Amino acid sequence: MDAQAQESFRQFVAGRSSALLKTAVLLSGGDQHAAEDLLQNALVKAAGRWQRIDEPEAYVRRILYRQQVSRWRLKWRRREVTVAELPEAAAAPDASGTAELRLVLRTALSRLTARQRTVLVLRYFEDLPEADVARLLGCSVGTVRSTTHRSLARLRALAPELASFGPDGNDQRPSRDFSPVEVRP
Structure with missing residues (x-):
């Protein structure tokens, strides 16, 4: 070089x-x-x-x-085993709760499999479309969709308290109302 x-x-x-x-x-x-x-x-x-x-x-x-x-x-993972928990850092009070949210989310993400975590990072942190994620990971779009669905379900099961971080304390997922809508030009 x-x-x-x-x-x-x-x-x-x-x-x-x-x-x-x-x-x-x-x-x-x-x-x-x-x-x-x-x-x-x-x-x-x-x-x-x-x-x-x-x-x-x-x-x-x-x-x-x-x-x-x-x-x-x-097949064989060479991972270190964590034997002690990190002490809580003394931080300034966080009025919005974002620090607590990050800790809860980080703990929940660490409990997902590497594949689940990778798909979620690519889809939601990197904001890549499903087709790009499938191309990067060498799998089909259907596999990306099913892995995303299962990963989010597992994340919700691992950290149900994430729902309380919405603006008014309620889960802010969009509704699934698929009723027909008339569109006029």
């Missing part, structure tokens, strides 16, 4: 690594160390091909997704 390409890579890492790390944390179920490893491996792979990459962020994100898919497909 020449000096100009090295500088370009350094600027990319400095500017985009925090956003990429957030995605990696979500993909790894909240495990900061696994997320850092995931991102580091993706950046190493991107560095080797840096001069041939047209869209660096899209390329690195694709590597992140594919590495996560490879991790969940491994």
Whole structure:
């Protein structure tokens, strides 16, 4: 890699690594160390091909997704076992409850399977359409839909208290009223 390409890579890492790390944390179920490893491996792979990459962020994100898919497909997982709970950090009071929401959501996401978590991150955090998620994960659109449905159902079962974080304390899911509507031009 020449000096100009090295500088370009350094600027990319400095500017985009925090956003990429957030995605990696979500993909790894909240495990900061696994997320850092995931991102580091993706950046190493991107560095080797840096001069041939047209869209660096899209390329690195694709590597992140594919590495996560490879991790969940491994038959033997080399995961560390967490033996102690983290102490609660003394933080300023949060009037909106967003800190509590993040903790509840993070705990619930960490209890999903890697596949379920990856599909939810791609669909709702990355806001990708089902067809793109299916293409990235190498499966059909129907598989993405069913996995999304099952993942959300499991998330609701694992953390029913998430429903209380709506504006008025009620579950804010849209109604399923499919009655015919007359449309006039």
